[in-house]
Amino acid sequence: MPRIPAAERRAALAQAALTVIARDGLAAATTRAIVAEAGMPLASFHYAVASRDELLRDVVELVVTAEGTAAAEFLQTATTPREAIAKSLTGYLDHVKSDPGNEQAMFELTQYALRTPQLSDLPAEQYRSYHALAADLLRAGASLLHIEWSIPVPDLARLLVTLTDGLTLAWLADRDDAAAARAIDHAADAVAAFARRLPAAQAVTA
C-alpha cells in the first residue's frame, strides 16, 4: 500500500462505499466490504474516519454535490416547454435505467439517515439541494424558451422533484418502461400548463 494522506483515504473510502451500496445495497456496505472495494486494510478505515456513520455522511454529500453536474443538457434541443420537460424527465429516467443501483442507493441512504439521529439533518439538506437544482433548471429553461412560469419557481421545482422521485420509485419496483414513458408524457402535459409565453421579446426577471 502506498502512503496516502488520511483526507484522501477518506474520500476514496466514500467513493468505494458508494460503489458497494449501489452494487449490493446499504446493508452490505460493511466496513470490511468497503475497505475491500477500496483495496485497503481494515485498520485504514478507522484511521481515516471516526465511524461508519460518519463515512455515510460523506457518501451522501458526495452524491449530492456530484449530482449537479449531470442535468441541463436536455434543454438545449427543446423548442417548447412541454418538449423541454418531457426530454428532461426522459433523460433523468434513462439515467436511472442505466444504473438503477445508484439511484436505489440514494433512497436507501436517505431512509437510513432519517433513522439515524446523527444523520437526521442530512435528508433535509439533500432535498434542499435537489429543489435548488430543479429551480435552476426551470429558470434556465424559461430564459431559453422566452416563457415565464405561472407559479413560483421554487413551488414548481418541488413539484418536479416530486415527479422524478415518484417516477423512479415506481420504475424501480415494476420496471415498466412503457408505463413510465406514458407517465412522463402526461406529467409533461401537466407541468407545461404552468408555462406562459412572455409578451415581449424580453428575458425573464428572475
Next chain:
Amino acid sequence: MPRIPAAERRAALAQAALTVIARDGLAAATTRAIVAEAGMPLASFHYAVASRDELLRDVVELVVTAEGTAAAEFLQTATTPREAIAKSLTGYLDHVKSDPGNEQAMFELTQYALRTPQLSDLPAEQYRSYHALAADLLRAGASLLHIEWSIPVPDLARLLVTLTDGLTLAWLADRDDAAAARAIDHAADAVAAFARRLPAAQAVTA
C-alpha cells in the same frame, strides 16, 4: 404463553414486525426484537415461519392488503375534480404525518425487497396494488362528479401514485408542511386538467 396455532402466530409476528419496523427501522427488526414485540420466546419465530425474509414477505402483503381500507372517504365532500384531488392528496399526507414511521417502513421494505432475490417479485406486486387502488378511486370520483378522465385511467392512476410517493418522500426528508401543501395545490391543478365534464347527465362507461 398460551397455546396458539402456528398460523396465528405467524400473523401476530408479521404485525409485530411491522410495529418494530415503523418505530425503529428495518435494520432494527431482528428476530429477537420482533418476538419481544410480540411477547413470544425466540424459538416461536422459526417454529411459525421458515426464515426472517419469509416473514418480511408477510409484512409487505399485510400492509398492501390493509391499505385498501384507508382511502376513499375524501371524495364524498368534494364538488369539483380539483377539490376531490386536493382533498385526497391532503388526506393522504395527513395520514403520513400522523404516523411517518409506517410510511417510512413501506419504503424501507420496498428497497429491501428489491435487493433480496427471494423477495424481488414483491415490489412489482406492491405497486400493481397501489395503481389498482388509485384507479378505483379515480373511477369512483369520476362517477360521483359526473366527469370523465381525458387520458386512460391506469395512466392517470400511475401519475397519482407517482405524486403521492414523491410528496411523501420529500416531506419525510424536510418536514416542510407549507411547501408540501403548496405542492399538493399545484398538483391538484395539474391533475384536474385531465377531468372533462360529461356532456349528458349520464354515468361513465368504465
Next chain:
DNA sequence: ACACGTCTGGGACAGTTGACCCACTTCAGC
C-alpha cells in the same frame, strides 16, 4: 386413560459485525 401430533421455550451455535489496539514503517523538517 392413553398416545400422538402440536406447540413451547430455554439454551446454544457459528458467523459476522464495528471498533480498536499496538508494533511497525515511512517521510518531512530540522
Next chain:
DNA sequence: GCTGAAGTGGGTCAACTGTCCCAGACGTGT
C-alpha cells in the same frame, strides 16, 4: 542523519445476528 509525527496493517475483541436443537408441556381424538 535524526527524530517525531503521520500512516500502515495484522490481529483481536465483545456484541449481536439468524438459525437450530431438544426436552418437555399441552390437548385432542380415540
